Amino acid sequence: MSTAASTNVSEPEQAQVEPVVVFRNVSIAFDMKPVLEDISFSVDRGETLIILGPAGCGKSVLMKLANGLICPDSGTIEVFGENVTKMREIDLYKLRARIGMVFQESALFDSLSVEENVAYRLHEDKVPEEEAHIRVVEALKFVGLEQAIDKFPSELSGGMRRRVSIARAIITGPDLILYDSPTGGLDPITSTTIVELVVKQRDVSHTTSLLITHRLQDAFTLAMNRFNQKTGRMELIGNGAIDPSTRFLVLNEGKIAFHGITQELVHTTDPWLKDYLA
Numbered sequence: 156m157s158t159a160a161s162t163n164v165s166e167p168e169q170a171q172v173e174p175v176v177v178f179r180n181v182s183i184a185f186d187m188k189p190v191l192e193d194i195s196f197s198v199d200r201g202e203t204l205i206i207l208g209p210a211g212c213g214k215s216v217l218m219k220l221a222n223g224l225i226c227p228d229s230g231t232i233e234v235f236g237e238n239v240t241k242m243r244e245i246d247l248y249k250l251r252a253r254i255g256m257v258f259q260e261s262a263l264f265d266s267l268s269v270e271e272n273v274a275y276r277l278h279e280d281k282v283p284e285e286e287a288h289i290r291v292v293e294a295l296k297f298v299g300l301e302q303a304i305d306k307f308p309s310e311l312s313g314g315m316r317r318r319v320s321i322a323r324a325i326i327t328g329p330d331l332i333l334y335d336s337p338t339g340g341l342d343p344i345t346s347t348t349i350v351e352l353v354v355k356q357r358d359v360s361h362t363t364s365l366l367i368t369h370r371l372q373d374a375f376t377l378a379m380n381r382f383n384q385k386t387g388r389m390e391l392i393g394n395g396a397i398d399p400s401t402r403f404l405v406l407n408e409g410k411i412a413f414h415g416i417t418q419e420l421v422h423t424t425d426p427w428l429k430d431y432l433a
C-alpha cells in the first residue's frame with residue numbers, strides 16, 4: 156500500500172520522456188507461418204537501435220510494421236505516441252512525413268537527377284524551388300556529395316547512391332530514421348563510409364533511429380565510435396567505452412533473443428547468441 160510519504164517522492168525524470176517507438180506484444184504471420192511472435196520493446200528519443208538476426212528472421216517486417224506499411228495480426232505499435240495499427244491512411248501519411256527511410260537498394264528514381272531525388276519530399280510538400288535547392292545542397296554536403304547534384308543515379312557507384320538515399324532521408328529533418336540494411340551489398344570500405352554517416356547523423360542531430368544490418372562489424376563500429384565535429388571524422392571513443400545511445404535488438408525464430416546495451420551483448424552467456432556473434 157502506498158503511503159503519503161511515498162506518493163510525495165518525485166517520479167524519475169525519465170517517466171516524462173515518451174519513447175519514440177513502442178511495440179507491445181506484436182505478432183504477425185504470413186501464409187500461416189509465424190514471423191514475429193509476441194514482440195515487445197521500445198526505442199527512446201535519441202536512441203539508435205541496431206537490429207540483428209539471421210536472414211529471414213523478420214528484421215525488415217519489423218521495420219515495415221514501425222512505418223505502418225503493414226499491420227500486425229495482434230499487438231499494438233506506437234510511433235510518436237500514436238497507435239499506427241489503428242491509423243487511417245491520411246494520418247499514416249502525416250506520420251511518415253516525420254520519418255526518413257533508407258532502403259537497402261537505395262530506391263532512387265532512375266529518371267530523376269540527384270537533386271530531384273533528394274528534393275522529392277520537398278516538392279511533394281510544395282516547398283519553394285529556391286529554398287528546396289538550398290536544402291538539397293545542405294543535405295548533399297552532409298553526405299559529401301554536393302558535386303554530384305546534377306548527376307543521375309546510373310552515373311553513381313553503389314556507395315554514392317546509398318549516400319544520396321541518406322541525403323533524401325534527412326532533408327526534412329526527420330524525428331525518426333529507419334535504415335534497412337544501409338550497407339547491404341557494399342564492400343567493407345564503402346560500408347564504413349556509410350556507417351560514418353549514420354554515426355554523424357546520430358551524434359550531430361541525435362535523431363532516433365532503427366538500423367538493420369547483416370554485418371556485425373558495422374554494428375560494433377557504430378557502437379564504439381563517435382563523430383568528432385572538429386575534425387569532421389568518425390573516431391574510436393576509446394578505453395573500451397561505447398556510445399551510450401546505441402542499443403541492440405537481436406531476433407531469432409520470431410522472438411527477441413537479446414535487447415540491451417553493447418556490453419551486455421558482448422558478455423552474453425547465451426549459447427545461441429555466442430555462436431551468432433562468433
Ligand SMILES: Nc1ncnc2c1ncn2[C@@H]1O[C@H](COP(=O)(O)OP(=O)(O)OP(=O)(O)O)[C@@H](O)[C@H]1O
Pocket residue numbers: 185186190208209210211212213214215216217369
Ligand atoms: N509480404 C510477405 N508475404 C509473405 N511472406 C513474407 C512477406 N514479407 C515477409 N515475408 C516473410 O517473412 C519472413 C521474414 O522476412 P524479412 O524480410 O523480414 O526477413 P529479414 O530478417 O529482413 O531477412 P534478410 O536478413 O534476409 O533481409 C521471411 O520468411 C519472408 O519470406
